[in-house]
Amino acid sequence: MMLEQEIKIPASPAASYRIKIGTDILGSLWPQIEADFGKYSKFVVTDENVVSAGHLKKLLGQRDVPTFVISPAGETSKNIDTAISIIETMEQAYLGRDTLVVALGGGMVGDIAGFAAAVFKRGVPVIQIPTTTVAQADSSVGGKTGVDSSLSKNAFGVFWHPAAVYIDVATLATLDDRQFRAGLVESVKHAIVADSEYFDFLESNLDTVLERKPDVLEKVAHWNCKIKGNIVETDPGEQNFRRILNYGHTIGHAVEAASGFGLLHGEAVAIGIIAAGLIEIELQLAGPGGLERIRRILEKLNVPVTLPDDLADKDLIDLIKRDKKAVNKWPRFVLITEIGKVYRRNEQYAVEVAPDVVEKILDRL
Numbered sequence: 199m200m201l202e203q204e205i206k207i208p209a210s211p212a213a214s215y216r217i218k219i220g221t222d223i224l225g226s227l228w229p230q231i232e233a234d235f236g237k238y239s240k241f242v243v244t245d246e247n248v249v250s251a252g253h254l255k256k257l258l259g260q261r262d263v264p265t266f267v268i269s270p271a272g273e274t275s276k277n278i279d280t281a282i283s284i285i286e287t288m289e290q291a292y293l294g295r296d297t298l299v300v301a302l303g304g305g306m307v308g309d310i311a312g313f314a315a316a317v318f319k320r321g322v323p324v325i326q327i328p329t330t331t332v333a334q335a336d337s338s339v340g341g342k343t344g345v346d347s348s349l350s351k352n353a354f355g356v357f358w359h360p361a362a363v364y365i366d367v368a369t370l371a372t373l374d375d376r377q378f379r380a381g382l383v384e385s386v387k388h389a390i391v392a393d394s395e396y397f398d399f400l401e402s403n404l405d406t407v408l409e410r411k412p413d414v415l416e417k418v419a420h421w422n423c424k425i426k427g428n429i430v431e432t433d434p435g436e437q438n439f440r441r442i443l444n445y446g447h448t449i450g451h452a453v454e455a456a457s458g459f460g461l462l463h464g465e466a467v468a469i470g471i472i473a474a475g476l477i478e479i480e481l482q483l484a485g486p487g488g489l490e491r492i493r494r495i496l497e498k499l500n501v502p503v504t505l506p507d508d509l510a511d512k513d514l515i516d517l518i519k520r521d522k523k524a525v526n527k528w529p530r531f532v533l534i535t536e537i538g539k540v541y542r543r544n545e546q547y548a549v550e551v552a553p554d555v556v557e558k559i560l561d562r563l
């Protein structure tokens with residue numbers, strides 16, 4: 199059985215794409231890709247850990263398909279030099295505009311493969327086969343692609359929607375525990391901003407999720423894709439509504455940067471989610487009940503819910519005032535009034551919060 203979800207992309211030539219979700223589908227995926235994208239030459243992008251975990255072998259079997267394996271794995275390789283190597287490898291393989299790029303891996307692979315596909319000969323299609331909790335919940339859907347500069351994350355980037363997304367939840371079996379748990383924070387975030395029923399589901403099924411039971415992981419993947427798909431359909435270019443996906447990210451990004459990337463993105467966002475909750479209470483937008491439920495779920499995920507001691511002295515408020523979304527040093531936050539309901543002010547979903555309020559909350563974190 200495969201779950202399916204279709205996402206419509208206004209103003210894009212592809213118009214829509216399909217997400218297929220299942221367990222142990224990787225081994226039988228290639229014939230499906232050939233059926234769906236028969237006229238294209240295929241080029242696979244992955245990383246060394248995904249290869250070691252056996253997922254490339256499972257996808258390709260004995261087939262001889264040109265492949266670029268990113269090494270080392272991880273964020274340090276998500277740069278323009280790697281993108282150049284990928285593109286030049288495609289050229290060396292005599293690939294042209296009829297190429298389909300197949301991204302097999304986590305968000306790092308997906309972002310860079312999508313970016314390379316977007317600029318190779320002015321753009322060829324990419325399909326995403328995400329293998330982490332971050333990628334299956336977040337990065338594979340929505341069309342944001344890019345690479346980092348030496349100064350900032352995703353400094354080079356374009357919107358390049360995938361031609362299809364294939365999610366095999368069985369690939370998560372080999373992911374290390376910290377990555378697995380941190381990645382689930384984005385799922386909790388989806389529930390907080392969009393769907394209280396999904397939040398209830400996560401609350402009652404978290405043990406089974408953490409045991410990585412495939413049927414519940416499929417449901418989680420489906421819920422995430424439905425929520426993110428809906429938001430992306432409504433606002434593909436992030437004019438306003440899509441910003442709700444940045445819940446917990448204003449302080450999360452600052453914490454992540456201040457930690458020197460010692461914290462994983464999801465771990466930093468967990469702290470940012472708690473901070474957003476404290477701001478909601480401070481501004482009397484929400485009562486304390488929702489935040490308590492959120493705190494319990496994050497604690498169960500074993501991600502941080504308080505500011506680590508070594509970050510308490512860092513000038514977080516300065517980082518926050520410099521955030522690209524800040525207006526006149528007033529940082530902007532996505533806030534909720536209750537689980538599943540985002541707060542809006544003057545039709546805006548990301549609202550300005552006074553720096554002294556933010557500072558007060560940072561002290562309490």
Ligand SMILES: NC(=O)c1ccc[n+]([C@@H]2O[C@H](COP(=O)([O-])OP(=O)(O)OC[C@H]3O[C@@H](n4cnc5c(N)ncnc54)[C@H](O)[C@@H]3O)[C@@H](O)[C@H]2O)c1
Nearest residue numbers: 247251271272304305306307329330332337342369372373
């Ligand atoms: N485009 C978007 O909308 C979007 C959204 C969120 C995050 N991102 C980006 O995604 C990246 C983070 O994604 P990530 O957490 O998936 O990182 P990642 O791709 O670096 O993967 C994390 C680690 O897990 C390994 N790995 C991947 N799949 C595995 C598997 N099945 N088994 C064992 N090991 C496996 C990787 O090699 C890596 O070491 C960041 O670059 C971030 O900017 C993009």
Ligand SMILES: [Zn+2]
Nearest residue numbers: 384447463467
């Ligand atoms: Zn995030």
